[in-house]
Amino acid sequence: MGILDQFDVTGQCVVITGAGTGLGKQMALHLAESGADIVGVGRRAEPIEALGEEIRAKGRRYLGIPGCDVTDSAQVNEMAAKATKEMGHVTGLINSAGLGGTGRGKTFPELTDEDWHSGIDSNLTSAFYSARALVPHFLEHGGGTIINITSGWGFRAGRDNFMYAVGKGGVIQLARVLAMTYARENIRAVCIAPGLFPHTEDQGVLAGLGQKQPAGRIGFPREIGPLAVFLVSPAASYMSGETVLIDGGAIAAGLTPAGVIPRAEG
Amino acid sequence: MANKMFDLTGKHAVVTGANGPLGRSLAVALAEAGATVSVTTLRKTQQEEVEANSILNECWSAGSQKGKAVAVDLTDEAGVEAAFAGLESSVGPIDIVVNAGHAANIKPLLESSLADWNNEISRNATTVFVSTLAAGKRMVPRKKGRIINIVSDIHDRGVPNCAIFGASQGAVLGFTKNLAIEWGVGEPLVEDRLTVNAIQLGFMEDVPGPHQDPVLGEIMQKYIPLRRLGSSKDVQGAVVYLASDRSNYINAETITVDGSIVNHA
Numbered sequence: 001m002g003i004l005d006q007f008d009v010t011g012q013c014v015v016i017t018g019a020g021t022g023l024g025k026q027m028a029l030h031l032a033e034s035g036a037d038i039v040g041v042g043r044r045a046e047p048i049e050a051l052g053e054e055i056r057a058k059g060r061r062y063l064g065i066p067g068c069d070v071t072d073s074a075q076v077n078e079m080a081a082k083a084t085k086e087m088g089h090v091t092g093l094i095n096s097a098g099l100g101g102t103g104r105g106k107t108f109p110e111l112t113d114e115d116w117h118s119g120i121d122s123n124l125t126s127a128f129y130s131a132r133a134l135v136p137h138f139l140e141h142g143g144g145t146i147i148n149i150t151s152g153w154g155f156r157a158g159r160d161n162f163m164y165a166v167g168k169g170g171v172i173q174l175a176r177v178l179a180m181t182y183a184r185e186n187i188r189a190v191c192i193a194p195g196l197f198p199h200t201e202d203q204g205v206l207a208g209l210g211q212k213q214p215a216g217r218i219g220f221p222r223e224i225g226p227l228a229v230f231l232v233s234p235a236a237s238y239m240s241g242e243t244v245l246i247d248g249g250a251i252a253a254g255l256t257p258a259g260v261i262p263r264a265e266g
Numbered sequence: 267m268a269n270k271m272f273d274l275t276g277k278h279a280v281v282t283g284a285n286g287p288l289g290r291s292l293a294v295a296l297a298e299a300g301a302t303v304s305v306t307t308l309r310k311t312q313q314e315e316v317e318a319n320s321i322l323n324e325c326w327s328a329g330s331q332k333g334k335a336v337a338v339d340l341t342d343e344a345g346v347e348a349a350f351a352g353l354e355s356s357v358g359p360i361d362i363v364v365n366a367g368h369a370a371n372i373k374p375l376l377e378s379s380l381a382d383w384n385n386e387i388s389r390n391a392t393t394v395f396v397s398t399l400a401a402g403k404r405m406v407p408r409k410k411g412r413i414i415n416i417v418s419d420i421h422d423r424g425v426p427n428c429a430i431f432g433a434s435q436g437a438v439l440g441f442t443k444n445l446a447i448e449w450g451v452g453e454p455l456v457e458d459r460l461t462v463n464a465i466q467l468g469f470m471e472d473v474p475g476p477h478q479d480p481v482l483g484e485i486m487q488k489y490i491p492l493r494r495l496g497s498s499k500d501v502q503g504a505v506v507y508l509a510s511d512r513s514n515y516i517n518a519e520t521i522t523v524d525g526s527i528v529n530h531a
Contacts, residue, residue: 004269004272004300005267006503183492207454214447217456226271227512235504237503238492242522244521247515252517
């Protein structure tokens with residue numbers, strides 16, 4: 001079997017939360033293109049149904065579960081039960097759902113319990129609920145792969161950015177602990193940390209944002225899909241607990257403003 | 267079925283320091299993925315030249331038969347420049363360079379000399395600098411390419427008798443990260459980039475390291491969360507992914523392939 005065969009994910013079935021738009025949708029499309037069946041989970045029905053048309057057009061099975069609030073454990077358990085029952089066999093989970101949350105513009109002492117929970121629940125608790133709901137299925141069926149979508153904010157601090165940074169840091173640790181706990185049961189858990197992938201098609205805006213990045217550009221959403229394919233596939237079978245940054249070097253840089261090129265003799 | 271998303275057909279990949287099972291495994295993986303693969307030795311010795319030719323034969327069997335094997339000392343700046351110039355003129359523009367030279371001399375620091383330090387830094391880090399310089403002279407004007415440096419987990423985790431080896435690995439990572447920022451910038455609406463990344467290995471049964479100690483080797487197999495030493499084959503996926511056009515936005519990154527061992531408390 002050649003190396004490109006190891007990137008084949010035919011026969012896998014991946015549950016993706018936040019699948020209707022943005023990065024979740026791109027991961028779904030690339031996984032389907034690489035052979036996987038998809039369970040698309042999201043709040044709004046229209047994008048979840050539209051995704052289904054694209055996945056089925058690629059010849060894959062698709063189950064859309066719209067209207068699922070991933071911060072509600074009963075709804076998440078119901079989602080997981082429906083996914084495993086209707087698809088028969090689920091092999092992967094991508095926790096892509098997440099929100100900025102409420103409380104923007106407030107000082108730290110002004111943050112309410114509700115502000116805290118809105119950020120932590122959508123970014124971190126949701127990943128815990130989904131993983132908890134699917135791990136028993138993975139254990140019964142010989143393993144699985146969990147990918148949590150984190151962010152550069154999972155590593156670095158931003159002024160007044162509390163819930164998002166804490167939640168994104170939390171999903172990195174959640175993946176690491178899952179990796180350790182289930183390594184012997186063939187469950188791998190990893191993270192993807194995307195840099196700036198704006199939700200706009202406006203070329204002028206994209207160019208303007210890009211010039212402030214160390215790569216000179218933003219990330220194009222289509223670039224996230226192949227990374228998810230690699231991490232879900234047998235080609236990554238010796239990787240677990242790891243976070244892969246896809247940010248054009250943004251986290252590695254960060255000390256100097258983009259475009260500033262120092263020279264000094266020492 | 268082969269996943270063509272990561273197909274490397276039409277690309278010329280050079281694996282430097284391609285002696286030993288690791289270099290062989292990575293070179294063959296790139297060839298299987300469709301690349302035309304050339305290989306260089308780490309040192310200019312007859313033994314390494316024979317091995318490089320054997321690896322090249324395997325690459326030819328896997329696919330393209332255009333690549334070349336070059337015997338060169340990777341610390342010889344002029345020799346490496348000539349090797350890269352020769353490979354570009356006889357095979358074609360170099361799209362991908364994998365710096366795979368990887369050797370560890372495991373012994374107590376008090377038994378080590380300045381010569382040991384110089385040797386370890388030379389073969390693990392200086393070689394990466396020299397080959398990357400030659401690669402960059404060609405890739406930077408094209409604003410496109412891949413440089414992939416192979417390092418070990420032993421730079422952020424301490425292991426007895428590995429101080430000099432660890433320093434050499436840290437050197438390569440610092441080099442990788444800073445150079446990636448220097449070379450990784452490009453036009454805002456163009457996807458292609460020249461990227462410089464690293465793949466960080468755990469303990470691979472066929473790659474030199476402290477796990478070759480019989481006592482530690484046995485303990486390692488139980489300590490590694492995935493419950494086995496890795497193999498050079500486990501690194502093939504990461505190198506092909508990073509070599510492909512699908513990884514343009516991954517830069518200055520270190521991808522860890524280690525059975526989750528740096529994740530261990």
